[in-house]
Every structure is written in C-alpha cells, then in structure tokens.
Amino acid sequence: MQLQHYLYISIVLFSLGVFAVLTRRNAISILMGVELILNSCNLNFVAFSHFITTDITGHMVALFGIVLAAAEAAVFLSIILSIYYEFQSINPSDTDTLKG
Amino acid sequence: MNWTQALFWFFFLITIGSAICVVTVRNLVHAAFWLMITLFCVAALYVFLKADFLAATQVVVYVGGILVLVLFGVMMTSGKLDMNLKMERGQLVLGGIVSAGIFAILLLVVNQTEWKISQTPFDSGEGTTRLIGEAIMGDFLLPFEAASIILLIALIGAVLITRKEIKE
Numbered sequence: 105m106q107l108q109h110y111l112y113i114s115i116v117l118f119s120l121g122v123f124a125v126l127t128r129r130n131a132i133s134i135l136m137g138v139e140l141i142l143n144s145c146n147l148n149f150v151a152f153s154h155f156i157t158t159d160i161t162g163h164m165v166a167l168f169g170i171v172l173a174a175a176e177a178a179v180f181l182s183i184i185l186s187i188y189y190e191f192q193s194i195n196p197s198d199t200d201t202l203k204g
Numbered sequence: 205m206n207w208t209q210a211l212f213w214f215f216f217l218i219t220i221g222s223a224i225c226v227v228t229v230r231n232l233v234h235a236a237f238w239l240m241i242t243l244f245c246v247a248a249l250y251v252f253l254k255a256d257f258l259a260a261t262q263v264v265v266y267v268g269g270i271l272v273l274v275l276f277g278v279m280m281t282s283g284k285l286d287m288n289l290k291m292e293r294g295q296l297v298l299g300g301i302v303s304a305g306i307f308a309i310l311l312l313v314v315n316q317t318e319w320k321i322s323q324t325p326f327d328s329g330e331g332t333t334r335l336i337g338e339a340i341m342g343d344f345l346l347p348f349e350a351a352s353i354i355l356l357i358a359l360i361g362a363v364l365i366t367r368k369e370i371k372e
Contacts, residue, residue, distance in 0.1 A: 105212050105252065107321055111314045113249065116220050117242075119307035124227040126299035129292070132277050136226055136239050139270065143246050146258075154253040156319065158326040160335045163255055164344050167336065170258075170265050171351045175358035177270045181277045182362035188281045189368070 110151035117144035131184045131194040135177065142173045212252055219245040232278050236271060243267050254326060257333045 124137025146166040153162025225238040243266045250259035
C-alpha cells in the first residue's frame with residue numbers, strides 16, 4: 105500500500121478512459137470514459153495528499169473535482185439529448201452538418 | 205500479509221478489471237453497471253487513504269447521481285438504436301496504440317520519479333469531515349462560492365439546452 109500502487113491504479117484508469125473516448129462510437133460511452141479519467145485524477149490528488157503533503161488540500165481539490173464532474177455530466181447529457189432530437193442518433197460521427 | 209493488505213489488493217484488482225470491462229463490453233447498460241463497480245472500488249480506495257468524507261461523497265454523488273443520469277440518458281436515447289456498441293477495427297488499433305503509449309509514458313514517469321514520501325502518512329484520527337468543513341469556510345471559501353455558481357449555471361443551462369423550442 106505505497107504511493108506507487110495508487111498511482112498504478114490511476115494510470116490504468118486514465119489510459120482506459122482515453123481508450124474509451126477515442127474508440128467508442130456512442131456519446132454516452134464517451135461520457136463514461138471521461139468519468140474514468142476524472143476519477144483517476146481525483147485518486148491521484150487524494151494519494152498525494154495522504155503520502156506527500158499530509159494535509160487536507162488534496163481532499164479539497166478532489167471534492168471540487170467531484171462537483172465539477174457532476175455539473176459536466178448534467179450538461180453533457182442535455183447536449184446528448186438535444187443532439188438525439190435533432191439527428192436521431194448519438195454517434196458523434198453522424199453530427200456532420202458543418203462538414204461541407 | 206494481513207487483512208488490510210489483502211483487502212487492498214482485492215480492491216486493486218477489482219478496480220482494474222471492472223474498468224477494463226467498462227471500455228470493452230458491448231452492451232451499454234452492462235458498461236454502466238461495470239462503471240458502478242469501478243466507482244464503488246475507487247470509494248473503497250479512498251477509505252484506505254483515510255479520506256472517509258470523500259469516500260461517502262464519491263458513493264453519493266457518482267453512484268447515486270451521475271450513474272443514474274447516465275442510465276436516464278441510455279433510456280432516453282436508445283429507442284430506435286440497439287444498445288450494441290460497434291467499434292471499427294482501424295480506430296480500435298489506433299486508439300489502442302495511443303492509450304498504450306500514454307500508459308507506458310506515465311508508468312515510466314511514476315517509476316523514475318523519486319517521490320518525497322512523508323514518514324508519517326496523513327491520518328486525522330477523528331475523520332476528515334470537521335477539517336473539510338473548516339477548510340471550506342476558511343481557505344477555500346472563494347472556490348466554494350464559485351462551485352455553487354457553476355452548479356447553478358449548469359442547472360439552468362441543462363434545462364435550456366434540452367427544452368424543445370416553443371412555436372409562437
């Protein structure tokens with residue numbers, strides 16, 4: 105249970121999140137990838153707070169990260185819904201009105 | 205190996221395994237439920253880091269709020285579409301290369317950095333809730349107010365974006 109173990113988990117979560125964002129063809133799956141990335145960042149902050157600075161600062165940053173993740177998820181899903189009303193699809197490749 | 209360490213490795217493996225399932229499973233609803241397991245395990249890791257308040261917040265906000273939002277999104281957008289997630293092979297290869305590269309670089313960084321690890325890891329003894337409350341009303345008052353305004357903006361914005369146009 106050293107610092108590195110937590111960083112390993114966070115690295116795995118981050119690269120899996122990037123993989124989901126790059127390969128998934130469904131906007132909700134992309135949102136799940138973004139949530140994985142945000143979770144890995146929060147885990148990093150709390151681990152550094154526990155092992156290096158040994159105070160509450162990292163907890164506060166992670167707390168604000170969770171708040172922003174909640175706001176981001178709400179806006180993301182409302183954008184997905186209006187895209188669905190407009191295009192009848194939530195595949196990001198189908199929203200190509202500006203493609204020319 | 206004592207019980208704490210055994211539990212830590214248990215959650216270590218479950219976190220990684222369920223995160224892999226989130227990005228590889230073909231069914232969108234199954235992916236959402238694997239994401240729930242991942243979020244629960246991250247909350248358990250917060251407990252190992254002596255962040256009890258944050259672990260409770262993680263369960264309440266992520267599992268109780270964001271995941272329910274995601275499931276609502278799945279229900280409202282999957283009317284005509286099937287829930288199978290198709291992936292194209294070229295993108296799979298390219299995305300795999302990019303994320304494996306990021307993984308390798310970060311692994312190198314973590315292993316090569318000499319972390320200045322403190323001799324006494326953080327442990328507030330009585331829990332972190334009191335400390336977090338004092339920090340919010342002290343050093344972090346401005347970010348706290350900014351976060352409340354951002355939540356209000358997100359709330360109004362989400363309603364405005366999804367509202368159907370009213371024809372006059």
